[in-house]
Amino acid sequence: MASSTRTIGVFDSGVGGLSVLQHIRAALPDADLIYVADSGHVPYGDKSPLYIEARSLALTRFLLSQGAEAIVIACNTATAAAAHALRLKFHKLPIVAMEPAVKPAVAATRNGVVGVLATVGTLESARFAALLEKYAGNVKIVTQGCPGLVEVVERGDLHGPEARRLVERYTEPLLKQDADTLILGCTHYPFLAPLIREVVGADVALVDTGAAVARELKRRVDTELPPRVVVGVAGTETFYSSGDAEQATRIMSGLWGKEVVVQQLPRDFS
Numbered sequence: 001m002a003s004s005t006r007t008i009g010v011f012d013s014g015v016g017g018l019s020v021l022q023h024i025r026a027a028l029p030d031a032d033l034i035y036v037a038d039s040g041h042v043p044y045g046d047k048s049p050l051y052i053e054a055r056s057l058a059l060t061r062f063l064l065s066q067g068a069e070a071i072v073i074a075c076n077t078a079t080a081a082a083a084h085a086l087r088l089k090f091h092k093l094p095i096v097a098m099e100p101a102v103k104p105a106v107a108a109t110r111n112g113v114v115g116v117l118a119t120v121g122t123l124e125s126a127r128f129a130a131l132l133e134k135y136a137g138n139v140k141i142v143t144q145g146c147p148g149l150v151e152v153v154e155r156g157d158l159h160g161p162e163a164r165r166l167v168e169r170y171t172e173p174l175l176k177q178d179a180d181t182l183i184l185g186c187t188h189y190p191f192l193a194p195l196i197r198e199v200v201g202a203d204v205a206l207v208d209t210g211a212a213v214a215r216e217l218k219r220r221v222d223t224e225l226p227p228r229v230v231v232g233v234a235g236t237e238t239f240y241s242s243g244d245a246e247q248a249t250r251i252m253s254g255l256w257g258k259e260v261v262v263q264q265l266p267r268d269f270s
């Protein structure tokens with residue numbers, strides 16, 4: 001019997017992609033969502049593109065083995081390193097990827113200076129250079145790599161002294177260059193948005209692409225996947241981690257906002 005719902009696979013280098021999963025849940029309330037945190041290999045930001053590509057292929061294969069009909073790369077760094085290869089390999093599969101929100105930030109800035117907080121891997125990628133080429137126009141874009149920031153979110157430390165020290169250190173050069181709009185160019189950073197807001201003040205706009213990615217996913221699911229009977233039943237969420245499952249259960253329950261049980265990603269895919 002045909003299932004009444006959709007199965008969507010979502011992955012990130014770790015827990016950050018949960019910030020995107022929240023938007024996906026809102027956009028597709030009856031879809032079954034499978035999320036993989038590759039926390040056994042986090043951070044991706046300082047790894048080679050080839051390493052990230054290999055991890056992205058393994059995680060996609062796992063999600064397909066679990067029945068995923070569409071994939072969301074809920075990671076800017078993995079998008080830069082692996083989206084092209086994934087799309088070549090799985091050319092019939094809807095794959096939604098994500099990039100720093102340069103276009104909306106360029107539209108939002110009032111003084112023509114936009115700051116980008118992202119991983120070094122994202123900022124050094126050809127894909128990011130192409131994004132600036134396409135959308136920056138006359139706006140000045142200043143960038144800041146943020147080593148260590150992903151790790152504080154992985155530990156669930158969203159407000160502690162280490163998180164604050166790093167947020168102050170990484171936003172200061174951007175504010176000094178007059179950025180009035182900051183792009184949160186890594187899916188871990190929206191979890192730090194309240195702290196970033198405290199540090200940079202109310203006048204600086206913060207933008208990310210989680211909601212846009214969820215909208216794009218919905219559009220592609222609606223247009224590219226065969227129609228299904230929807231029975232109005234809420235979709236499920238299933239969580240896996242390549243890191244320590246017990247720690248992942250604790251951290252991801254906190255970030256997701258309700259108790260979840262995180263399963264160990266099978267060894268073949270870890």
Ligand code: DGL
Pocket residue numbers: 012013014016017042043044045046074075076077078119122150185186187188
């Ligand atoms: N969430 C990933 C991103 O959006 C973090 C990458 C990392 O693990 O360094 O870029």
